[in-house]
Amino acid sequence: MIKLIKLLSILLLGFGLKTFAADPAFIVFYNSGKATKTVAGKAVVLKKGDHLQSTDQVVIPEKTQLVLVCANFAVVQLKTKGTKELKTLLAQCNQKAVSASSAYFKYVWNSFSHAHKAPEKDPRAYMKTYGAASRGKGSLITKLYVDTIHYYTGALTIAWTPIKTVPSEFYKGAVDGDAVLVGKASKYAKIDSISTKLKPGVYYWDMQGQQSARRKYLKLWTKDAYQAAVTKILNGIVATTPAEKAYLTGFILEEQHFLAEAAKYYHQAVNMAPANQIYVATLTRFKP
């Protein structure tokens, strides 16, 4: 029995020491040129399978790609010319997953050392669940009111605040369904360039990752129908001064959600009366 206990102790000690053994931090997976590591003052060209410690430095020459694999199999690519200290790359490797033994014993230690609590005694510690629907999480606010856009042609850029680079997603359905088009990640959505990739019809869109209550409505018109609709609106505009008429036209068109058309008339108004701050401020909303 005593022998068995001694054997178990040695095994446990062995497992424990293995936890602290110094494994290589990185292994070279690919070296497209002559990336080197300095050993005893000499530059040694790295080759596939070489082990690198976190204390090592590597030198990347021009037009060379060095691909390293972390101990947890994450891949790190180095392309920029210069000297790189490998310890600065450790953050990209999840050290928690390095050793199964250490992970297990950490779990045991954490479980042992965490007291068994009860919600009845400390309810504040157990109040992380709230029973309310969230509205407005992580919202990006568009500079223009774009819950509805009627569009056929013309420059139209929808920017948002806070400034954040996200792709815009376009759907056929208002609520469910896969995106029919995902735009490039950008700080704004260019409806004019997106419309060239979509057929006329009704679409719903939003910035990726937004928890909007409802997707935004985008109607891509055919040329004739669009012109007829715009002409109908323009017929109702009251003529005043040229600049004022242009601004009023833009305003009515924006109210009717013909935003690209509205931007065109706001431009005209600003060109005719550049000192008018209301015109300038209105047009600024259409710029990224």
Next chain:
Amino acid sequence: MFKYLFKRDTLFATIAVFLVMGMFSFIPINTHFLDPIHLALADFDYNDLAYAKMHKNESTPADTNIVVVNIGYGNRQDLAAMINKVNNQNPKVIGVDVFFKAQKDAVGDSLLLDLFSTNKKIVTAFNFGSDSTKGYFYKQSLSKGYANFVGEEEGVIRQFSPILKEGDQFIAAFAVAVMRKADAKSYNNFIKRKQLTEIINYTRKADKYLVIDGMDLINGKADSSILTNKIVLLGYVSNTVNDIEDKHFTPMNVKYTGKSLPDMNGIFIHANIISMIKDHNYIQKMPIWLMWIIGFVLCWLHMALFIKDYLENHIWFHLLAKIAQIISAVFFVYLGLLCFHQFDLKVNMTATLAAIILAVDVLYFYEAFAIWMHKKNGFKTIFTHKHD
């Protein structure tokens, strides 16, 4: 069995069981993680079986005093329009169970801000935590309550904390804040209970509350006159089983343990709390001292039975003891469930069950200890004849 009931050894062995239990409770480490049953049944309460298997409260009639308005995917302007529509019908109170994390559109925000800061009938919900996480309209809202429940994160919601102190002021849970406006008498009655946490007496699933669609209300498709003099709660109601927005696990879930879908929207959990306060229909907890007394008496009876078998029927002792433990476990869990089901009384039988399970092992230890004492100090024990 009764022959041994009043023997000194039976009493001492029973006391030994509780001493061992006390020793376990004083060990400052948590050994539950080594227990696969505990891990599998984490966040499980025997009383959940009262709902899932014994159909507790299934025949409760619908609560016609509460009307739920489903906000669906309405935006902030829609919500403001819904609140106005509800307010026009002169309800008792309007509970807005929606969490507005940040500002959104200027028009919608302005409309809601105006309503929340001027209308005394509106109670808004906020997230209990630091000021930055309480929500966009927190400071301006005239009446508010935290929508948080008490339980493991993403676990089964069984209780809530009615009132908490934050700094110099007391803040109420959302349902409690709603009841303060709707029914002051019931509210005062509830507050007198002075419970740090209150077990939610789930009496109704979603189908036992009247739900009307908020967009139908705005468009005039719903009969808004049913809102007059009612407790109106605005919140999100899922359309499908798989839609889990603001949905939580409750003891009413048909699958009471293991992997399943959450079963109840937050708005209905609040509605159940409101029904409970309004009807004064609380879950009572058995006092801890009574639980220990019951545990001791039952352990004593079992110990007498075990000692009898140990001394008179030793060859069958283990088998009989295990059978007795299983039968007792089933019976006492049933007894606890019956109290919960019939009398809304939560009886904690954990100590009783633990004592009965430990009794056999402690009996072995006690027997060895008693014989050692007998040989050393002449301690009189009924176990001596077995070894003499």
